[in-house]
Amino acid sequence: MLLTRLAHVSQEVAATSARSRKIALLAELFRDAEADDVPIVIPYLAGRLPQGRLGIGWKVLSRPVEPAPEPTLTVREVDARLTALGKVSGPGSQAERARLVGELMGAATADEQRFLFGLITGEVRQGALDAVAVEGLAEATGVPATDVRRAVMLAGSLQTVAESLLTEGPASLDRFQLTVGRPVLPMLAHSASSVAEAVEKLGACAVEEKLDGIRVQVHRDGNVVRLYTRTLDDITDRLPELTSAALELRGERFILDGEVISFDADGRPRSFQETAGRVGSRVDVATAAETVPVSPVYFDALSVDGRDLLDLPFAERHAELAQLVPEPMRVRRTLVSGPEDIPAAEAFLAETLKRGHEGVVVKGLDAPYNAGRRGASWLKVKPVHTLDLVVLAAEWGHGRRTGKLSNLHLGARNPDGSFAMLGKTFKGMTDALLTWQTERLQELAVESDGHVVTVRPELVVEIAYDGLQKSTRYPAGVTLRFARVVRYREDKRAEEADSVETLLAAHPEVKA
DNA sequence: TTCCGACAGTGGGGTCGCAAT
DNA sequence: ATTGCGACCCCACTATCGGAA
Numbered sequence: 319m320l321l322t323r324l325a326h327v328s329q330e331v332a333a334t335s336a337r338s339r340k341i342a343l344l345a346e347l348f349r350d351a352e353a354d355d356v357p358i359v360i361p362y363l364a365g366r367l368p369q370g371r372l373g374i375g376w377k378v379l380s381r382p383v384e385p386a387p388e389p390t391l392t393v394r395e396v397d398a399r400l401t402a403l404g405k406v407s408g409p410g411s412q413a414e415r416a417r418l419v420g421e422l423m424g425a426a427t428a429d430e431q432r433f434l435f436g437l438i439t440g441e442v443r444q445g446a447l448d449a450v451a452v453e454g455l456a457e458a459t460g461v462p463a464t465d466v467r468r469a470v471m472l473a474g475s476l477q478t479v480a481e482s483l484l485t486e487g488p489a490s491l492d493r494f495q496l497t498v499g500r501p502v503l504p505m506l507a508h509s510a511s512s513v514a515e516a517v518e519k520l521g522a523c524a525v526e527e528k529l530d531g532i533r534v535q536v537h538r539d540g541n542v543v544r545l546y547t548r549t550l551d552d553i554t555d556r557l558p559e560l561t562s563a564a565l566e567l568r569g570e571r572f573i574l575d576g577e578v579i580s581f582d583a584d585g586r587p588r589s590f591q592e593t594a595g596r597v598g599s600r601v602d603v604a605t606a607a608e609t610v611p612v613s614p615v616y617f618d619a620l621s622v623d624g625r626d627l628l629d630l631p632f633a634e635r636h637a638e639l640a641q642l643v644p645e646p647m648r649v650r651r652t653l654v655s656g657p658e659d660i661p662a663a664e665a666f667l668a669e670t671l672k673r674g675h676e677g678v679v680v681k682g683l684d685a686p687y688n689a690g691r692r693g694a695s696w697l698k699v700k701p702v703h704t705l706d707l708v709v710l711a712a713e714w715g716h717g718r719r720t721g722k723l724s725n726l727h728l729g730a731r732n733p734d735g736s737f738a739m740l741g742k743t744f745k746g747m748t749d750a751l752l753t754w755q756t757e758r759l760q761e762l763a764v765e766s767d768g769h770v771v772t773v774r775p776e777l778v779v780e781i782a783y784d785g786l787q788k789s790t791r792y793p794a795g796v797t798l799r800f801a802r803v804v805r806y807r808e809d810k811r812a813e814e815a816d817s818v819e820t821l822l823a824a825h826p827e828v829k830a
Numbered sequence: 831t832t833c834c835g836a837c838a839g840t841g842g843g844g845t846c847g848c849a850a851t
Numbered sequence: 852a853t854t855g856c857g858a859c860c861c862c863a864c865t866a867t868c869g870g871a872a
Binding site: 337533749800801 | 855856857858860862863864865866868
């Protein structure tokens with residue numbers, strides 16, 4: 319199959335807003351793909367490369383290359399070239415990769431160049447990724463979408479499922495069973511604004527502490543242990559403590575879901591930055607493990623002794639977990655039977671925060687393990703802080719925000735009346751607000767470099783954030799975590815905005 | 831008819847590892 | 852030694868479609 323056909327279909331998919339039409343377009347293409355093209359065409363149309371990341375980013379791809387006049391590239395040729403490109407390493411590799419990218423782009427037409435750019439940067443912007451591709455695959459093969467979705471979550475990969483479906487037929491789906499050693503997509507949580515709201519939605523539920531670490535899925539089969547992240551990357555070699563801990567448990571075969579986090583000598587959780595740094599360290603693991611030792615803390619069991627627990631209610635899965643894992647290695651929790659227990663749930667949240675944790679996750683006791691989806695039966699509740707900050711500048715948006723000033727630079731007051739930038743945010747804005755702020759900020763503009771528009775520091779905006787973290791990038795030595803706009807405060811003047819001093823005083827645990 | 835679940839998009843900061851300077 | 856880039860952790864929120872209620 320020619321790449322131009324994919325580029326064309328991707329454009330068509332992007333051009334329609336109807337999901338049903340997107341699915342139909344993908345299904346048509348999947349039906350036409352030859353067996354050898356399937357492992358390439360499917361991920362490409364789901365907006366991903368089968369090779370994963372290539373070490374090529376926006377910078378290299380932005381170098382202009384004269385497009386080819388006629389489309390000649392086949393998807394297999396593109397795939398072969400990208401595979402070769404991904405293997406380049408060692409001194410001189412950046413230049414060599416750039417050369418290979420230039421060659422590939424030179425063989426592509428303008429439309430194909432645009433498609434390849436999106437594919438390699440991971441931003442196809444066609445309004446269809448894995449989930450829509452799953453529907454398209456279902457339509458193309460006549461298999462119910464729920465069956466395909468389940469197979470994908472168990473395989474942890476759309477490509478694998480697509481290959482067997484399109485080459486061997488629907489019966490091959492039976493092959494995708496929950497298997498120890500093969501990671502499954504983890505269940506995710508929605509947000510709720512309060513414990514009361516979460517409990518009212520879920521009824522009988524467990525309220526569990528939410529640890530600010532890294533999600534981990536632990537597989538043990540006899541003496542073999544494997545550890546996977548939320549995106550199913552294998553991190554076994556980086557966390558030897560977790561392997562040892564898993565081997566000390568009584569069970570021989572299991573899959574557990576939990577969080578890996580580092581505690582200090584007093585048993586208080588270290589900051590997310592410290593834990594994440596540890597989990598990210600690959601080179602000198604022994605030293606990293608000495609300075610920042612980590613522990614597993616589990617909250618769910620997906621498989622025990624060869625039994626698939628995914629469809630069991632959470633209450634039963636947790637009973638299995640409690641059989642296998644001693645209490646100190648499980649998240650703290652309290653059970654709640656309904657709205658009458660809300661005060662107890664709130665007290666549990668307060669106590670959890672006091673212990674230095676992030677918040678709680680409220681989980682319905684009847685719900686199955688909804689792998690790969692953001693099930694409505696897990697609701698996280700975290701405290702939200704707010705500040706009144708001053709807009710110092712704004713950046714022009716991309717994609718659907720083209721032509722709108724989107725990303726705001728936020729400042730807090732210094733003692734001398736100037737402003738210290740604390741970070742940026744593009745979150746929390748409605749289309750109407752985007753339109754309004756684009757107008758308003760242009761009135762205040764003093765300078766523009768084509769991307770960043772600097773404004774007179776007069777506009778006050780109320781910002782919600784999850785906490786403060788250390789920063790080497792910003793002048794106050796701190797930055798806001800997950801800042802988002804709540805509303806503009808036109809009733810306030812910049813002199814009334816919050817100061818760096820009050821911010822630091824509100825978070826004594828963070829030392830700038 | 832209205833409501834709501836699921837999805838995609840829009841990017842944020844930090845840290846690590848590697849290659850280039 | 853330092854800088855730049857890419858990968859991958861964490862993440863909030865809005866708009867939209869289309870099925871459920």
